[in-house]
Amino acid sequence: MSKIERYEINEQWAHSGIVKAGDFCFLSYCVGNIGGTIEEQINGAFDNMEERLAMVGLTLENVVQMDCLFRDVYNIPTMEKVIKERFKGNYPARKSIETNFAHVGGSDGLHFQVDAVAYCGE
Numbered sequence: 001m002s003k004i005e006r007y008e009i010n011e012q013w014a015h016s017g018i019v020k021a022g023d024f025c026f027l028s029y030c031v032g033n034i035g036g037t038i039e040e041q042i043n044g045a046f047d048n049m050e051e052r053l054a055m056v057g058l059t060l061e062n063v064v065q066m067d068c069l070f071r072d073v074y075n076i077p078t079m080e081k082v083i084k085e086r087f088k089g090n091y092p093a094r095k096s097i098e099t100n101f102a103h104v105g106g107s108d109g110l111h112f113q114v115d116a117v118a119y120c121g122e
Contacts, residue, residue: 007055018052023121025056030114035105038075041112042082049116060087062118066094071111073098079112092116 008017019026030052032044050060068079076096083091103110 005056008052018056020056020120023119025053025058025062025118025120027052027116027118030116031110031112034103034110035108038072038078038111039082041110042075042079043086045112045114046082046086049114053118056120058118058120061090062120063087063090063092063116064119065117066092067115068094068096069099069101069113069115070096071099071101071107075111 005020006016006018007020009015010017015028017028027049030045030049031041032046032048033040034044036044046060049063053059053062068076070076070079073096079096101110101113
């Protein structure tokens with residue numbers, strides 16, 4: 001059995017921000033530029049994802065699946081624009097979900113979050 005490695009452990013939230021298991025790496029709660037425009041928040045979330053993937057030797061090219069959470073799902077076209085710029089044709093499978101975030105700042109705060117699965121095998 002492969003070793004499971006956990007990173008960014010938060011005892012208060014009872015969660016690991018990154019879990020590397022076998023050939024896959026799972027990232028949760030990628031956010032950035034909270035309070036900014038939706039495009040700034042989407043880019044911020046992908047910046048955060050890139051930084052965190054680098055901790056385990058991976059890049060955006062390794063991302064194979066994303067769960068994209070929106071306060072307003074009608075912002076999907078903005079996300080698609082950013083994905084085209086950032087992923088350069090190496091598009092992961094994805095789903096988009098609309099939700100209310102339980103986050104400080106309420107409706108003026110967090111508008112986008114992305115969770116991802118990255119391939120880390122050979």
